[in-house]
Amino acid sequence: MLFNSFEFVFFLPLVLAGHWLLRGRWRTGLLLVASYLFYGWWDPRFLGLIALSTLIDYVVALGIGSSDVETRRRLLLGVSLVANLGILFAFKYSGFFVESAVELLESLGLEANPPFLRIVLPVGISFYTFQTISYTFDVFRRRIEPSRDLLTFGLYVAYFPQLVAGPIERARELLPQLEAERRFPDRQKILSGLVLIAMGLFKKVAIADVMAPIVNIAFAAPGNQSSLSLLVGVYAFALQIYGDFSGYTDVARGTSRLFGIELMRNFEQPYLSRNITEFWRTWHISLSNWLHDYLYIPLGGNRKGSTRTYVNLMIVMVLGGLWHGAAWTFVIWGFLHGAFLAIHRMIGNYSPRGYQGRFGARRDWLPTLVTFNLVCFAWIFFRAPQISSAVDYVRGLFSFTAGLPPTSWMTLLVPAMLIVLVIDIAQRNSNDHEVILTWRPLAQGFAYAVFFLGVLVFSGGPAVPFIYFQF
Amino acid sequence: MRENTRPNVVRRAKVAAAIGLALIALAEVGLRLAEPHLPEPAQWPSAEAAAKLSQIGELSATGEIDVIFVGSSVVAEGIDPLAYNDSSGRIAYNAALSAASMRATELWVRDVVLQETDPSIVVIGVSGRDLNDNGISQTEFYERLTNSPGYIDRRKPANPLEHVESWFLQHSALVRLRPILRDPAAIVVAQNPGQPGSEDEPDIGAFGSDVSATSGPYTDFGQWRMAWLARHLNDYSIGNSETEALGRLIETLIAHDIEVLLVNMPVTADYVETLPDGRRDMQELDLILEDIASAAGVEYLDASAQYEKTDFRDPAHLTPEASSMFARRIANEARVAGEPSEDL
Numbered sequence: 001m002l003f004n005s006f007e008f009v010f011f012l013p014l015v016l017a018g019h020w021l022l023r024g025r026w027r028t029g030l031l032l033v034a035s036y037l038f039y040g041w042w043d044p045r046f047l048g049l050i051a052l053s054t055l056i057d058y059v060v061a062l063g064i065g066s067s068d069v070e071t072r073r074r075l076l077l078g079v080s081l082v083a084n085l086g087i088l089f090a091f092k093y094s095g096f097f098v099e100s101a102v103e104l105l106e107s108l109g110l111e112a113n114p115p116f117l118r119i120v121l122p123v124g125i126s127f128y129t130f131q132t133i134s135y136t137f138d139v140f141r142r143r144i145e146p147s148r149d150l151l152t153f154g155l156y157v158a159y160f161p162q163l164v165a166g167p168i169e170r171a172r173e174l175l176p177q178l179e180a181e182r183r184f185p186d187r188q189k190i191l192s193g194l195v196l197i198a199m200g201l202f203k204k205v206a207i208a209d210v211m212a213p214i215v216n217i218a219f220a221a222p223g224n225q226s227s228l229s230l231l232v233g234v235y236a237f238a239l240q241i242y243g244d245f246s247g248y249t250d251v252a253r254g255t256s257r258l259f260g261i262e263l264m265r266n267f268e269q270p271y272l273s274r275n276i277t278e279f280w281r282t283w284h285i286s287l288s289n290w291l292h293d294y295l296y297i298p299l300g301g302n303r304k305g306s307t308r309t310y311v312n313l314m315i316v317m318v319l320g321g322l323w324h325g326a327a328w329t330f331v332i333w334g335f336l337h338g339a340f341l342a343i344h345r346m347i348g349n350y351s352p353r354g355y356q357g358r359f360g361a362r363r364d365w366l367p368t369l370v371t372f373n374l375v376c377f378a379w380i381f382f383r384a385p386q387i388s389s390a391v392d393y394v395r396g397l398f399s400f401t402a403g404l405p406p407t408s409w410m411t412l413l414v415p416a417m418l419i420v421l422v423i424d425i426a427q428r429n430s431n432d433h434e435v436i437l438t439w440r441p442l443a444q445g446f447a448y449a450v451f452f453l454g455v456l457v458f459s460g461g462p463a464v465p466f467i468y469f470q471f
Numbered sequence: 472m473r474e475n476t477r478p479n480v481v482r483r484a485k486v487a488a489a490i491g492l493a494l495i496a497l498a499e500v501g502l503r504l505a506e507p508h509l510p511e512p513a514q515w516p517s518a519e520a521a522a523k524l525s526q527i528g529e530l531s532a533t534g535e536i537d538v539i540f541v542g543s544s545v546v547a548e549g550i551d552p553l554a555y556n557d558s559s560g561r562i563a564y565n566a567a568l569s570a571a572s573m574r575a576t577e578l579w580v581r582d583v584v585l586q587e588t589d590p591s592i593v594v595i596g597v598s599g600r601d602l603n604d605n606g607i608s609q610t611e612f613y614e615r616l617t618n619s620p621g622y623i624d625r626r627k628p629a630n631p632l633e634h635v636e637s638w639f640l641q642h643s644a645l646v647r648l649r650p651i652l653r654d655p656a657a658i659v660v661a662q663n664p665g666q667p668g669s670e671d672e673p674d675i676g677a678f679g680s681d682v683s684a685t686s687g688p689y690t691d692f693g694q695w696r697m698a699w700l701a702r703h704l705n706d707y708s709i710g711n712s713e714t715e716a717l718g719r720l721i722e723t724l725i726a727h728d729i730e731v732l733l734v735n736m737p738v739t740a741d742y743v744e745t746l747p748d749g750r751r752d753m754q755e756l757d758l759i760l761e762d763i764a765s766a767a768g769v770e771y772l773d774a775s776a777q778y779e780k781t782d783f784r785d786p787a788h789l790t791p792e793a794s795s796m797f798a799r800r801i802a803n804e805a806r807v808a809g810e811p812s813e814d815l
Contacts, residue, residue: 006632099748187481210653216607221701385706386747437480444483445490452495456645457652 001041002466003251004204004459011038016258020184028151028178031259035160039124046122049087054157056083057132058150061139065146073140080136084129091122096326124164126323128157130290135171137294144172152178159261161252165245165468167266167286174261182260192434193257198451199423199436200250204466206454207243207416211236214409219383222393226403230396232413233405234376237383239416242271244467245284250433265433269424271375272359274367276340279375287323291316309345314338329381329390336378359428419450495645502644502652509651515622516575516615519547520568522675524583524621527564530678531588538563538592540679540801541580543571545736546596548788552678554795559802564588565679572609573601574716575616581723582626593724594801595717596736598775598787599746599756600699602713605706609713618650681794688781695785696745707747714759721767731769732804735760737778737797742786772804 001007015034019027040047060080064073135156138144147153156175162168185193218225218233225233249266256263270283280288296316302309314335321334359368380397384390426435436447515521530536538561540550546567555563566584568575580593603609616622628634639646674683689695724731735757746752757773764771774797782793789797 006630009632191481191484213607213610216605216610216705217701220607220705221697224697224701437484439487441483441486441490444487445494448487448491449494449498452491453498453645457649 001038003248003255004201007041012255012258019259024181025151027182028155031160031178032151032155032158035155035158035163038160039158039163042123046125049091049122049125050128050158051154053084053087053129053132054150054154056080057136057157058147058153061136061146062148064136064139077136077140081133084133088125088129091125093322093326100328127166127168128163130168130287130323132157134168134290134294138171144175147171147175149179159256161256161259162263165248165252165466166284167249167252167264168290169264169286173264177261185257185260189257189260192437193254195434195436196250196254196257198254198448200247200252200254202451202454203243203247203250203420206451206458207420208240208247208467209244210412210416210458211240211243214412215240215383219385219389219393222389222396225396226401226405227397227399229403229405229409230393232409234380234383234393234397235417236409236413237379238271238372238376239413239420241379241382241467242267242420243416248466248468253433269359269428271372271420272364272368272424272428273371274364275371276337276344276374279371280337280341287320291320295319306346310342313341313345317341324382328387329384332387332390333378333382336381340374340378359425499643499645502648506644506648509648514620516612516619517568517570519675520579520616521621523566523568523679524587526675526679527566527584527587530562530564534589535562536564536588536590537561538594539580539584539588539590540565540567540594540596541576541584542567542596542736543576543598543601544569545598545601545738545787546594547679548681548784549736549794549797550594550596550801551791551794551798552680553676554798555802556678558799561592561802563678565681567596567679568612570608570612571601571616572603572606572613572716573597573713573720575609575613576601577716577720577723578613578616578622578626580720583622585723585727586625590729592730592732594732594734595720596734597717597756597760598736598738598742599707599709599752600703600787602709602717602756602759603704603706604708604711604713606703607705608702681791689783689785692741692786696741699745699787704745704747707752709752709756710759714763718763718767721763721769725767725769731767732801733760733764733769733771734801734804735771735773735775737774737776737782737789737793739778739780739783739786741780745786770804772801774800 001011011034015030018030018034022030036047036050039050057080060076063076067073067076135144139146147156152175155178156169156171159169159174159178214236215233218230218236222230222233246267249263253263253265264286266285268282268285270279273279273282296312299312299315300308301312304312315338317338318331318334321330321332321337324330324333377394380393381387381390384393427433430438432438436444439447515524527536538555538559540546540552540555540563544567547565547569550565550567552563552565555561566580568579571579576595600606601609623637623640626633628637636646641647645652674681676682721731721733743749743753753775757775760773761771778789778793778797782789782796784790
């Protein structure tokens with residue numbers, strides 16, 4: 001089921017009403033059933049995978065928690081890792097590795113003809129797999145106690161607002177909220193939840209989906225486009241993926257708030273970042289944190305000298321790229337970001353702080369523009385269907401072929417960019433995602449009208465799935 | 472959220488909501504005033520669709536149409552209804568639309584064609600291009616169809632939300648003029664004859680036959696390849712929404728007691744080579760179509776690799792001669808018990 005679909009219009013109020021009418025374990029049970037229904041709406045066959053992943057990690061974590069024998073604890077952790085990563089590999093990466101092997105053999109002049117397998121990628125598998133791995137790891141590291149309540153743990157894995165595209169929540173943040181007897185949110189909470197939902201839908205329908213046709217045309221035949229059109233195309237993709245993913249997160253957080261459950265912020269205005277390190281602290285924060293805690297730190301982080309730090313950064317970012325999709329284009333995207341991060345660290349401008357507060361000083365604009373364009377350059381590899389297309393795109397971009405992009409592209413791109421910029425600067429400078437609620441009534445009313453009219457004008461067709469569902 | 476810094480947040484939001492509503496009302500009034508000066512949207516997504524619908528209406532008035540061919544231009548040019556009619560003794564109509572994807576075909580057949588006719592057989596012709604979930608031309612056509620006033624008037628709202636939308640389409644300029652508001656540049660284009668949206672005369676012969684097709688063999692493969700990679704096979708991926716639409720279309724037809732023949736349409740080796748994974752993509756298409764057909768219990772014909780290059784006017788479209796030959800083949804396949812047809 002999609003947040004921007006007809007079914008969800010009925011699903012959410014019904015589940016909300018049931019949730020607040022029930023108490024205790026009935027409430028948890030209802031949310032769990034609703035979550036499985038939400039996921040099964042797409043394909044009920046894959047509910048078994050979520051249930052399997054849930055059961056494995058529930059049992060393994062209990063085993064780890066009840067044992068003081070290190071070898072047994074490690075063995076159990078290994079079972080969880082093999083099971084979760086095995087599921088992920090079988091459904092997401094097996095085809096990629098088989099195809100890569102075939103291509104390698106063919107390039108060596110050997111013929112390989114493996115049987116053709118059509119494996120459907122279960123939606124959200126990378127998200128809930130990483131969430132369950134983080135839970136078992138945290139139990140292993142004795143950071144949390146294992147959950148003894150299968151119902152609540154099942155809900156932790158399958159909680160519908162964040163099941164298919166995150167945020168990848170930590171058990172220590174989400175489990176206590178699911179276990180607690182939640183109180184009905186006050187009017188401010190409800191209002192802020194509704195504002196998040198409205199803003200998220202606007203970003204999805206009136207920004208991301210509007211940019212999609214421009215992106216599709218630009219990336220379909222980069223050889224036929226002028227350099228300026230290709231530049232507009234990649235800027236449009238930057239807006240599309242940001243509107244799509246942060247829009248999803250806003251709707252997820254707003255929806256969850258109506259249930260009295262707070263989800264983490266997954267974006268902190270990433271395109272206002274003044275360097276690439278800041279970008280990775282503000283873009284898909286839950287994945288960055290996961291990679292940092294469960295990959296970068298175990299690899300040694302920055303504790304083993306500068307060369308090893310750069311290598312670790314590259315490993316983390318390449319695997320982060322591969323997490324997004326089983327294709328070499330994602331590997332290159334990750335490699336580029338790894339290289340950017342390593343270079344940034346090398347030139348000594350490394351900032352240990354989180355994102356850097358207010359935005360708008362004159363000195364902010366140039367570094368922000370440079371960072372944005374570096375990110376956009378890497379987006380080319382993320383979006384292109386094949387490496388050869390990405391190379392064509394880059395070649396076209398820097399061929400300086402004359403020609404203007406179609407007028408309709410500019411009439412859509414420029415207002416979308418301005419709206420995103422206004423929202424992001426306002427949010428950044430107030431450190432408040434629902435900053436609109438603090439605006440004067442006239443400005444606030446104008447924003448509501450823009451949200452409503454944007455969604456109204458640009459909706460009408462079938463609901464377009466969120467990009468990150470495919471990961 | 473920093474609640475303690477928002478003392479009057481709820482009261483302020485109520486005033487803001489009222490202002491927002493007033494602004495929306497103002498936009499509606501402004502647009503109603505401007506509406507007479509804006510170009511009227513075309514009734515149908517293409518001149519071909521309008522012409523075929525008109526022909527279907529005329530034929531249906533005498534209750535003649537017994538077999539319908541549906542799909543994209545691959546079918547429009549690939550199955551000659553006149554040859555089929557000669558061969559089978561039935562009356563067939565080729566209702567396929569150029570540029571249509573399977574999602575568009577589903578709506579076109581369900582909400583338009585089946586409202587006009589009562590066929591006993593529907594032949595669904597498919598190529599990989601028609602199931603590409605990311606095709607640009609496919610998406611454009613689908614959007615043109617779903618936003619065309621003619622289609623909106625005829626569609627049966629599938630859910631209460633579409634009922635509400637239909638009401639708003641009749642009563643709100645903001646909803647009615649969405650296509651123009653989405654792309655203000657389209658106003659200029661629509662006022663220019665010869666641009667997309669203008670109603671040129673289509674090349675439609677009797678029973679929806681295509682009279683524009685040229686003979687083969689083709690020579691400009693390179694140019695064709697670039698065009699198809701750019702607009703039809705871009706980001707080629709099948710198995711999701713377009714494939715689901717095919718499944719739903721077959722279910723709809725079966726629910727209407729209509730016999731279905733699913734055909735994997737003939738293509739050339741050049742076409743196969745244009746697909747990102749070539750032969751493997753064709754295998755995947757064949758598997759998907761076979762699965763859908765067997766799940767629904769309908770006949771499936773894989774004709775994808777059964778014609779020579781000389782039978783094509785470009786890598787995906789048959790020549791008129793081959794189209795007639797293929798129509799006779801289909802007549803043979805779609806033979807219904809008790810209805811003799813001429814063997815090849």
